Amino acid sequence: MGLLVNGEWVDQWYDTKKHGGEFVRESAQLRDWVGHQANGGGDGGGESYPAEKDRYHLYVSLACPWAHRTLIMRKLKGLEELIGVSHVSPLMLDSGWTYDQSEDASGDPVNHVDYHYQLYTMTDPAYTGRVTVPVLWDKQRSAIINNESADLLRMFNRSFDQLTGNDLDFYPEDLRSVIDEVNDDVYEHINNGVYKSGFATEQGVYEKHVHALFEALERVEKRLGEHRYLAGEWLTEADIRLFTTLIRFDAVYYGHFKCNLKRIEEFPNLANYVRELYQWPGIAETVNMDHIKRHYYYSHDTINPTRIVPAGPLLDFNQPHDRDRLPGQGVRRHV
Numbered sequence: 001m002g003l004l005v006n007g008e009w010v011d012q013w014y015d016t017k018k019h020g021g022e023f024v025r026e027s028a029q030l031r032d033w034v035g036h037q038a039n040g041g042g043d044g045g046g047e048s049y050p051a052e053k054d055r056y057h058l059y060v061s062l063a064c065p066w067a068h069r070t071l072i073m074r075k076l077k078g079l080e081e082l083i084g085v086s087h088v089s090p091l092m093l094d095s096g097w098t099y100d101q102s103e104d105a106s107g108d109p110v111n112h113v114d115y116h117y118q119l120y121t122m123t124d125p126a127y128t129g130r131v132t133v134p135v136l137w138d139k140q141r142s143a144i145i146n147n148e149s150a151d152l153l154r155m156f157n158r159s160f161d162q163l164t165g166n167d168l169d170f171y172p173e174d175l176r177s178v179i180d181e182v183n184d185d186v187y188e189h190i191n192n193g194v195y196k197s198g199f200a201t202e203q204g205v206y207e208k209h210v211h212a213l214f215e216a217l218e219r220v221e222k223r224l225g226e227h228r229y230l231a232g233e234w235l236t237e238a239d240i241r242l243f244t245t246l247i248r249f250d251a252v253y254y255g256h257f258k259c260n261l262k263r264i265e266e267f268p269n270l271a272n273y274v275r276e277l278y279q280w281p282g283i284a285e286t287v288n289m290d291h292i293k294r295h296y297y298y299s300h301d302t303i304n305p306t307r308i309v310p311a312g313p314l315l316d317f318n319q320p321h322d323r324d325r326l327p328g329q330g331v332r333r334h335v
Ligand SMILES: N[C@@H](CCC(=O)N[C@@H](CS)C(=O)NCC(=O)O)C(=O)O
Pocket: 001, 002, 003, 027, 028, 061, 063, 064, 065, 066, 067, 130, 131, 132, 133, 134, 147, 148, 149, 150
C-alpha cells in the first residue's frame, strides 16, 4: 500500500496520526468527462471528450466497493461491448494494485502495465497522490480521463446512450434532489463510514464513526420500510451506491473493520433489499466474494497481521426476498 510522490512510488500506510487517529479520504484528482457535463455531471472544471466505441477502458478491483459501482452501471447500461475492463489482483501489497495474473488479476491488454500506479504516471509523470481504482482510461490520449466513481456512474448513465440505444435512467431529473440527499448521507456515514471506523487508530475516533454508521443504517432501514428503493418506487444510482457496501458488510466490515453492532442480516428491510438487488438481472455476476474477502483480510496487515482470511460467514443472497410487498416500477427511462 502506498502512493505516488512526484511520480515516484512510496510504500506507506495511511497517515492517521496526522489527523488524530482519523482516516481521511483524499479527493479524486482526475476529473475530465466523457460526453456533456450538463447531464448530471462534472463540476465544470474538466475537459469533455466524445463518447466513442472502444475508446475507453475501465480498470477496477473486484474487491473495491467504489469500483464495483461502475461495474454494475456498465452492465446495466449495456456498455460491455463499448468499454473493456481489466481487474487488478485482490492483493494490494507493497507495490499497490497489480495486474499480476498469477495472483488472479486479469492482466492489462491495453497498456501492458504490471502496476496500477503506472497508469497514473503515464497520465502525469509527476503525479502526487493516492493511486486508486476505478479509473477510466482514454486510449486515444493515453491518459486517465477520470478516477472518481461517482462521476463515472453519471457518464455511464447518459453519455453513451446514442451508441447503445439504452435509455435506462438511474439519475432522473425529478428525483435528483432526493438522490443527492440520500447519497450524501450514505457516502458520509455508510460507504465511507465503514472505512472511517475500520481504519481509525484511536478508540474514541472508532467509536464516534461506528455509532454514526449504525445510526445511518437505521435511517436507511426505516426508509426502506416505507419505500421499495431509496428514492421511492424507482431503482436509481443511490441504490447501486448503497448496495456495494451492504453486500460486503457481513463478510468483511462486520469483522475486519469492527462494524459489529449488528449484521445486515439482522435489519429486516436491508437484508431483503440487498437480496433483491443481488438478484437483479446482471448484478450477481459483478459480485466476487473471493476477491472481496481476500483483498481486505490479506492486504491490510496493519489490521490483520496474520493475513488469515476467515472461512465464514455463510451467506446466501439468493434466498427469497419480500420486497414485492412495496410498490416498485423498476428503472426509469429517459424522456
Ligand atoms: N473517490 C474514489 C475512491 C476510490 C478508492 O478509494 N479506491 C480504493 C479501493 S476500495 C483504492 O484504490 N485505494 C488505494 C489507496 O487508497 O491507496 C472513488 O470513489 O472512485
